Amino acid sequence: MVKVTVAGAAGGIGQPLSLLLKLNPLVTELALYDIVNAHGVAADLSHINTPAVVTGHQPSGKEDNSAITAALKNTDLVVIPAGVPRKPGMTRADLFNINASIVRDLVANIARTAPNAAILIISNPVNSTVPIAAEVLKKLGVFNPRKLFGVTTLDVVRAETFLGGLLDVDPSKLRGKISVVGGHSGDTIVPLINYDSEISNKAKSRLSTSDYEKFVNRVQFGGDEVVKAKNGAGSATLSMALAGYRFAENILESLNGRNQPVLIPDSAYIYLPGIPYGKIFSDKHLNGVEFFSVPVRLQNGRIESFIDPFEGLVKTDEEQKLIEVALKGLTGSIKQGTEFVKGSKL
Numbered sequence: 001m002v003k004v005t006v007a008g009a010a011g012g013i014g015q016p017l018s019l020l021l022k023l024n025p026l027v028t029e030l031a032l033y034d035i036v037n038a039h040g041v042a043a044d045l046s047h048i049n050t051p052a053v054v055t056g057h058q059p060s061g062k063e064d065n066s067a068i069t070a071a072l073k074n075t076d077l078v079v080i081p082a083g084v085p086r087k088p089g090m091t092r093a094d095l096f097n098i099n100a101s102i103v104r105d106l107v108a109n110i111a112r113t114a115p116n117a118a119i120l121i122i123s124n125p126v127n128s129t130v131p132i133a134a135e136v137l138k139k140l141g142v143f144n145p146r147k148l149f150g151v152t153t154l155d156v157v158r159a160e161t162f163l164g165g166l167l168d169v170d171p172s173k174l175r176g177k178i179s180v181v182g183g184h185s186g187d188t189i190v191p192l193i194n195y196d197s198e199i200s201n202k203a204k205s206r207l208s209t210s211d212y213e214k215f216v217n218r219v220q221f222g223g224d225e226v227v228k229a230k231n232g233a234g235s236a237t238l239s240m241a242l243a244g245y246r247f248a249e250n251i252l253e254s255l256n257g258r259n260q261p262v263l264i265p266d267s268a269y270i271y272l273p274g275i276p277y278g279k280i281f282s283d284k285h286l287n288g289v290e291f292f293s294v295p296v297r298l299q300n301g302r303i304e305s306f307i308d309p310f311e312g313l314v315k316t317d318e319e320q321k322l323i324e325v326a327l328k329g330l331t332g333s334i335k336q337g338t339e340f341v342k343g344s345k346l
């Protein structure tokens with residue numbers, strides 16, 4: 001029996017993500033929560049002939065907590081794509097003012113109703129919303145760092161797609177053979193493409209320095225590409241639904257006792273001090289940064305361990321420099337999230 005809750009289920013990401021979750025036979029209950037149209041989306045998906053029972057939950061007003069409580073009760077996994085997306089000219093950080101309190105309040109409800117659930121945060125700015133979630137869980141005394149994940153899988157999906165195009169290989173075959181670490185915005189996003197010798201040699205023979213730099217830049221600013229193309233109608237939704245589902249599926253498979261199918265698993269933005277980790281990364285590089293996206297090995301819906309990027313994934317000086325830039329960029333965003341909760345009443 002696995003219950004999954006989607007908070008923000010009626011949105012651009014929430015709807016296709018909920019569809020994909022409904023198709024997964026491991027899900028027995030799918031609870032859809034949103035402040036609008038939750039019942040409509042639930043009724044629609046409930047007609048699909050798969051085992052998951054779909055329920056819709058929408059509050060009747062600001063003070064009504066019964067809908068979120070019912071959506072979260074006995075849930076194993078909560079996926080959060082609730083919040084506003086970017087418009088052209090905005091950075092992800094510009095979303096902080098609205099999304100910070102949405103994530104804070106949703107996570108406070110999770111802490112009270114489903115403290116053992118795994119939590120996947122999609123809402124931007126991920127670099128700050130995950131520290132917000134961690135701080136809320138800490139304040140309410142139920143923080144389990146092994147169960148809190150910032151969803152950065154879209155960066156991995158983009159890296160696979162863009163590199164596949166450049167190297168003329170099927171991008172789906174790159175899964176596990178390249179990775180993305182760091183954060184989820186601009187130069188905090190760091191693709192690592194040199195640990196698999198076959199891919200690395202191919203990239204070295206096919207890509208000029210400028211091709212490589214353009215590839216890195218496209219992965220780092222892939223989100224802007226979509227925001228620009230949608231021209232005011234939001235940001236990535238369909239590719240994000242796929243990416244969010246891919247990570248949720250990793251969790252579901254691990255709950256079912258199955259291992260991830262690749263040697264280097266997908267990354268997620270996590271609270272590093274909560275999990276025993278590689279000495280090289282901690283001693284030489286982190287410099288006080290506590291949240292970073294790294295490949296995570298999952299077991300029973302939680303992080304069993306993570307892969308220290310400096311133990312075999314980072315292979316070139318360029319990649320090492322990109323990580324240093326990412327670490328600098330993350331410090332302020334993490335602090336902003338943490339401070340926000342310190343000043344909040346829960």
Ligand SMILES: NC(=O)C1=CN([C@@H]2O[C@H](COP(=O)(O)OP(=O)(O)OC[C@H]3O[C@@H](n4cnc5c(N)ncnc54)[C@H](O)[C@@H]3O)[C@@H](O)[C@H]2O)C=CC1
Binds near residue numbers: 012035085234
């Ligand atoms: N982590 C990542 O890689 C990515 C993150 N995103 C982020 O995901 C978020 C959602 O994006 P879209 O689905 O395109 O936006 P959207 O506006 O289409 O959908 C958001 C949904 O959240 C709901 N919502 C708002 N406040 C809520 C609350 N308090 N409780 C429950 N639901 C609430 C809205 O009613 C709406 O249905 C944005 O913050 C966006 O920046 C988008 C793409 C990639």
Ligand SMILES: O=C([O-])CC(=O)C(=O)O
Binds near residue numbers: 154
């Ligand atoms: O760019 C945005 O605002 C949405 C996002 O996080 C992405 O597409 O990577």
